[in-house]
Amino acid sequence: KQEVTQIPAALSVPEGENLVLNCSFTDSAIYNLQWFRQDPGKGLTSLLLIQSSQREQTSGRLNASLDKSSGRSTLYIAASQPGDSATYLCAATAIQGAQKLVFGQGTRLTINP
Amino acid sequence: DAGVIQSPRHEVTEMGQEVTLRCKPISGHDYLFWYRQTMMRGLELLIYFNNNVPIDDSGMPEDRFSAKMPNASFSTLKIQPSEPRDSAVYFCASSSQVIRGYTFGSGTRLTVV
Numbered sequence: 001k002q003e004v005t006q007i008p009a010a011l012s013v014p015e016g017e018n019l020v021l022n023c024s025f026t027d028s029a030i031y032n033l034q035w036f037r038q039d040p041g042k043g044l045t046s047l048l049l050i051q052s053s054q055r056e057q058t059s060g061r062l063n064a065s066l067d068k069s070s071g072r073s074t075l076y077i078a079a080s081q082p083g084d085s086a087t088y089l090c091a092a093t094a095i096q097g098a099q100k101l102v103f104g105q106g107t108r109l110t111i112n113p
Numbered sequence: 114d115a116g117v118i119q120s121p122r123h124e125v126t127e128m129g130q131e132v133t134l135r136c137k138p139i140s141g142h143d144y145l146f147w148y149r150q151t152m153m154r155g156l157e158l159l160i161y162f163n164n165n166v167p168i169d170d171s172g173m174p175e176d177r178f179s180a181k182m183p184n185a186s187f188s189t190l191k192i193q194p195s196e197p198r199d200s201a202v203y204f205c206a207s208s209s210q211v212i213r214g215y216t217f218g219s220g221t222r223l224t225v226v
Contacts, residue, residue, distance in 0.1 A: 032214060034215065036217075042219065042220075043204065043220045044204065044217040045217075046214060046215070046216065046217075049214040089156070091156075091215075099144060100158050100161065100169070106155070
């Protein structure tokens with residue numbers, strides 16, 4: 001059974017810093033790994049999708065990496081801004097799990113002006 | 114594309130009443146998923162459909178919960194009778210192929226009093 005863990009549960013940093021959010025998964029046989037952003041009281045917005053054959057994906061100030069062998073993914077945010085404050089969720093789709101997207105508990109990020 | 118559309122956005126109901134949540138997936142997507150989000154348990158998959166057929170309902174908590182997908186453009190999640198512990202945010206998501214990732218709706222916030 002696929003399990004996804006995110007550490008830390010919460011992170012607070014000053015504006016302008018570069019930061020890394022961590023995600024680990026127990027079953028390395030995955031189709032893909034997806035990072036989402038969730039603002040308070042809102043839905044999930046997809047940020048980046050990394051296929052199992054890829055090592056990383058980039059979008060603007062965001063870069064996500066994937067290391068299947070170690071069961072880890074990281075989300076790198078460059079030059080953080082207060083608008084980046086949100087909860088970040090990673091989710092993996094295991095091949096043996098019939099298309100189910102399994103979520104971590106999320107990292108609540110606060111960027112202080 | 115309007116994205117995944119859920120209704121209602123908010124629902125407040127009394128314990129024992131029937132509740133019906135609705136979802137319209139993105140046109141052309143043949144996978145549809147229902148998730149529930151709570152503070153304690155995070156995001157949990159309740160059920161998912163492929164080509165309108167329920168594939169895995171192992172996450173449905175009790176017989177009080179039922180889901181249908183009568184056609185490719187509409188799905189419902191029904192709770193009857195509702196209980197206070199059903200209070201949560203219910204998300205619908207759709208996908209064209211698992212490898213392409215998922216798109217989530219804005220969610221329905223359900224409060225059972």
